[in-house]
Amino acid sequence: MVKSLITTQKLCKTFSKGGQQQHVLKNMDLDIYEGDFTVIMGSSGSGKSTLLYALSGMDKPTLGEIRFAGREISKLSHDQLALFRRDHCGFVFQQIYLLDNMSVLDNVLAAGLLQARKKKAVAEKAKELLKRVGLAEEAWGKFPSQLSGGEAQRAGIVRALIHEPDIVFADEPTGALNSASSMAVLDILTEINAGGQSMVMVTHDLKSALRGSRILYLRDGIVCGKLALGRYSAAAGAEDGLAARAGASAGGSTDGSTVTRTEDGTVAGDDSSRLERLNRFLAEMGW
Numbered sequence: 460m461v462k463s464l465i466t467t468q469k470l471c472k473t474f475s476k477g478g479q480q481q482h483v484l485k486n487m488d489l490d491i492y493e494g495d496f497t498v499i500m501g502s503s504g505s506g507k508s509t510l511l512y513a514l515s516g517m518d519k520p521t522l523g524e525i526r527f528a529g530r531e532i533s534k535l536s537h538d539q540l541a542l543f544r545r546d547h548c549g550f551v552f553q554q555i556y557l558l559d560n561m562s563v564l565d566n567v568l569a570a571g572l573l574q575a576r577k578k579k580a581v582a583e584k585a586k587e588l589l590k591r592v593g594l595a596e597e598a599w600g601k602f603p604s605q606l607s608g609g610e611a612q613r614a615g616i617v618r619a620l621i622h623e624p625d626i627v628f629a630d631e632p633t634g635a636l637n638s639a640s641s642m643a644v645l646d647i648l649t650e651i652n653a654g655g656q657s658m659v660m661v662t663h664d665l666k667s668a669l670r671g672s673r674i675l676y677l678r679d680g681i682v683c684g685k686l687a688l689g690r691y692s693a694a695a696g697a698e699d700g701l702a703a704r705a706g707a708s709a710g711g712s713t714d715g716s717t718v719t720r721t722e723d724g725t726v727a728g729d730d731s732s733r734l735e736r737l738n739r740f741l742a743e744m745g746w
């Protein structure tokens with residue numbers, strides 16, 4: 460059964476610049492489903508990051524409504540939004556923003572202890588997560604300046620997960636990484652999502668987008684296309700487009716056999732590989 464975690468109604472965001480108004484998000488009605496790996500794509504300036512910031516409570520919409528697990532967050536004050544983010548959201552950015560004067564472990568602990576949780580439990584969780592993302596114990600005492608970009612991003616992911624958020628928001632998480640580190644980070648995000656963690660990621664990158672179970676394509680502040688890709692499976696050689704018959708996504712909207720458009724316009728399931736389907740969808744979107 461598909462469950463919406465975030466729902467927007469007539470979501471609008473307008474910025475004022477030099478006395479002129481720029482309508483960046485325009486009357487968006489949107490659902491983000493629990494357990495999905497939602498990928499937001501679109502051309503530069505189409506409003507991807509603005510949407511991510513609105514959905515995650517980092518910024519307030521100008522008009523419209525955002526509900527998170529049924530609770531309206533669009534009308535919360537800035538202080539209430541800060542608490543909302545602390546309790547429900549994890550963030551992974553291109554720029555990693557670890558605190559320079561703290562070790563990797565302390566960076567993670569500091570984030571975990573923002574919620575009034577027991578230090579011992581947070582420390583255990585931190586170590587478990589650091590191991591899970593492949594950061595060896597030798598790295599835990601290092602300062603951010605002593606880490607490679609890939610190691611720093613792994614630490615950033617652990618920091619995002621330490622308080623067990625309902626959803627992780629990622630904005631171009633591999634944008635500053637080399638190819639090998641990007642793949643490692645994508646593998647981690649994919650694995651975390653396979654464990655049930657809801658995820659929303661903004662990206663320009665095709666390889667990153669292939670990890671998504673659902674793609675939303677933005678043009679000029681409007682979601683103009685949706686693609687249900689089904690879950691990524693490394694074993695199926697999904698990246699090369701070799702085998703992957705997309706199975707049912709978390710929402711169960713793909714059947715892997717025919718192209719259909721669901722009620723909300725999502726393109727669901729067909730008989731070809733993920734890569735082919737994504738390429739076809741992006742070509743249709745004019746990417």
Ligand SMILES: Nc1ncnc2c1ncn2[C@@H]1O[C@H](COP(=O)(O)OP(=O)(O)OP(=O)(O)O)[C@@H](O)[C@H]1O
Pocket residue numbers: 474475476481483501502503504505506507508509510
């Ligand atoms: N805080 C702000 N103040 C004024 N204008 C803004 C602000 N944030 C974003 N914008 C404008 O909104 C538009 C959309 O920006 P946004 O960053 O959401 O696009 P994007 O699709 O993520 O772009 P990119 O792919 O280049 O990162 C841009 O024209 C940008 O200049």
